[in-house]
Amino acid sequence: LPCPMFKKPFSCNGNTKLKKALLKKVRISAEKSLELFGDLPAEETAKIIPTKAEAFEVTKLKGSRVGFYTYKDVPVFIDVNGKGNIIPTVFGMWLCPAQMLVLTVDNGAFPHILNGADLMAPGVQLKLEDFPDFDADQPIGIAVPCGKVIAVGYTLMSSESLKKNGKTGKLVRVEHYLGDHLFLHAWKTSPSPHCSLPEDLEHLQELLNLPARAAIASELVEEEEEQKEEPQEELPAEDEQKDENNDQEEEEDEEQLPEVREKLSMEELLKMSFLQGLKASISSDDLPIIGSVFYSLHMQPNRPRGYKLDIKRSSYKKLVRFLQAMARDELITIKPLPKGEVQILTINEEHADYVEFAPYKTEASKKKASESSNSKKSNADDKSFRITKLLRPTADLFPVFSEIIEGAQKTQLYTRKEAVDTLWKYVALKECSKAGNRKVELDTALSRGAFRKQKKEGEIVTKEELATRFVAALQENYEISRDGVISVVKGCLEPIISREERRGGHKYVTRVKGLETYLLEPKDIAKELRKKFAASATVSDLPMGKGKGGAAPQEVVIQGKMNHQIKDYLCKQYEIPGKNIELFSK
Missing domain, CATH: 1.10.10 (Arc Repressor Mutant, subunit A)
Incomplete structure (x- = not known):
């Protein structure tokens, strides 16, 4: 495949509207290039490829075979070599996110992606054993933690090679990314609202130095004026009273913070x-x-x-x-x-x-106030779901805590802030560092517990290095709370796994396991999914490891390819964070 063409400015040879026969060829190319495209329902694919020859055009780049397809002024596909090797654009992925495999990167990797860098394997938010199956040179999307795709490209190695070599090396060659010249071309010229940044990515507009979209702004103003002209339905007296109470609550929240009014440099x-x-x-x-x-x-x-x-x-x-x-x-x-x-x-x-410093009213404070008031109502009677990361001292570091906290127990859990505060109190008590000095002299407990004897007693380290090693040496625990029930998970928090499997021919089932970790009953979830999606759902026991007692873990088995529907349902209905649900497809 050629080098990416959209990292530099380009010129177009004009747009050509496709006839129905050529439109069918594009659909076939998409099904061949994108493994998951052919399994999507018709209403999903209709968002990016019409069934009739309407407003679907191809644009070729001058001096190149590379081109891109647009539907209703939105670039949806890229033909990377002019021979039918199709890959979606970021706009196409926002409209139809299930058309190809997507990897999520951490907050440290995505700024480099936005600068046009390729994706390195360590930047993916997955453990090595949890990587989905994929081949080399396979189209793949790159998403930020919120789930929105910011780049597309091709894998440079298969999942088997990745697992053999370890989580190292360059994993994806990026062909198109948020902020490149194809994105800017659509941003500046397309009147479609689908070429604007999604709400979850609006904060990146300043980072990317994007110009204002005047065409979209004027359209929104016209829509608002039309909405104002439409007659509003009269609300019952009870609903009006609720709205008034909501407005009063928001005003009270805003009054708690001062507003900046003077002129500032x-x-x-x-x-x-x-x-x-x-x-x-x-x-x-x-x-x-x-x-x-x-x-x-x-x-x-x-x-x-x-x-x-x-x-x-x-x-x-x-x-x-x-x-x-x-x-x-x-x-x-x-x-x-x-x-x-x-x-x-x-x-x-x-x-x-x-x-x-005293906090003040910000641009986002009103939105946060309304969100917090809604969350208070929805989470009344302590029915909210919460995951809290806690730390437990090891046997070597317990003397640090027992020296500062009277009556400390070995099984006691601490937040990260409490643990670090305890460390600095211990350093001050033992006079390991002078006031205002960023260096610390290690004693026996710190050298053995935080550095595992890699540094000897009496050696000098910086406070930053000591704090990092101290927290890393503590044992991770997670406190999970739902409906007043609290459970503590030792070690890493395993995600909910949703896996689509083929059962002969074109029949699929989706297996969901790990629900018990998040205080969800598999039988109840199966019953709800059965009603929600009108599909058969059963519960089966999973094999237990050797030496493990208690009830056997269970999984929910539902007919059909339901990965994304189940993830969306669990996130909205049970407040499970999206990063704690992993999707796989065989």
């Missing part, structure tokens, strides 16, 4: 948004975090209301210089990365600016 805005992000948005579990990711996820949404944040209009000019200034002020510690990036390692919560 861009430097002051950056500092305020930075402190707001540190204090009200980011958590310790998010660290370390890449600087550009922190800017788009935690600074932009936390700017004061009515203001725009633009680093280029400040004296810093670049985000790296601003973060370096914050590091010189000892608000954060940073680590330089390739290509001019930096990584935020730790936050100094004892810094005077951090302590004295």
Whole structure:
């Protein structure tokens, strides 16, 4: 296959509307190129390929065989070599996400993908043994943790080779990604709302420096005016009273935070948004975090209301210089990365600016207030679902906790913040570090427990290295709470596995296991899925490992290819995070 053509600007030879016979050839090419496309229902494929010859066009690039197909002004497929090797665009994947296999990457990998880099195997959010089956040179999508695809490409090795070689090396050659010149071409020229960023990816607009979509904005204004002209239905008195109560609750939530009204310089805005992000948005579990990711996820949404944040209009000019200034002020510690990036390692919560800073109203505060009020109603009577990561000290590190916490027990669990606070109290008690010094002298407990004798007693390490090794040495546990019932899982939290299997001919079944871990009863889930999808669903026992007692684990078996429907149902109905549900297909 040729090198990606959309990393550089291109010129088009014009658009050609396809007739019905050629349209059929495109559908056949899609079924041959994309393994899952042929199994999709007709209503799904109709979103990207029409059944009749209407508004489906092909655009060829000048000086190349590469072309792309558009449907109703939305680029949906790319012909990478002009010979029918078809791969979806990111727009096509947003419209029809089930047409090919998708791998999810972590927050550390996706900024590199948006810069046009290929995907390395360590950036995928899967354990080596949990990778789905795929061949070399197979079309594949790349998604961020929220589930939205940001790039497409071809695998450079099979899953068998990956598992033999370990989770190393380059895994996917990226052909098209969010922000490349094909994306920008559609963004600037297409009036279709499907060429706008989905809600889950809107925060990336500043990061990608995308221009405004004036055509879409005007269409939305016209739609709003039409909606205003339509007569509204009268609500019953009870519903009106509920709406009034909801409005009052939102106003009370907003009144709790002050609003910034005075004129501010861009430097002051950056500092305020930075402190707001540190204090009200980011958590310790998010660290370390890449600087550009922190800017788009935690600074932009936390700017004061009515203001725009633009680093280029400040004296810093670049985000790296601003973060370096914050590091010189000892608000954060940073680590330089390739290509001019930096990584935020730790936050100094004892810094005077951090302590004295008072949160204010942000652009996202009203939305968060309404979401929190809705969540309070839906989660009344303590019926919410929650997963909390907790840490338990090992035998070598228990002396650190028993020295600080009176009556500490070996089975006691701590949050990450509680564990780190205990570490610094222990360091101060044992006088392992002087006030204001970033170096720590190891004693017997720290050298044995945190570094597993890799460093000897009396050696000097930085506080960042000690905190990282200390937390990594603690045993992971997860507290799962549902309807007032609490369960603690030791070690790694196993995901729910949904696997589609062929049962001769064109018949499929979907097997779902691991529901008990999330306090779900397989028999109840099978009954609900049977009603929801009008399909036969049964429950069967799974084999138990040697030496394991208690009730045998069970799996739900439902007829049909139901991977995505089941994942969507579990996420919405039972609040299971999408990252804790893994899909496989044989």
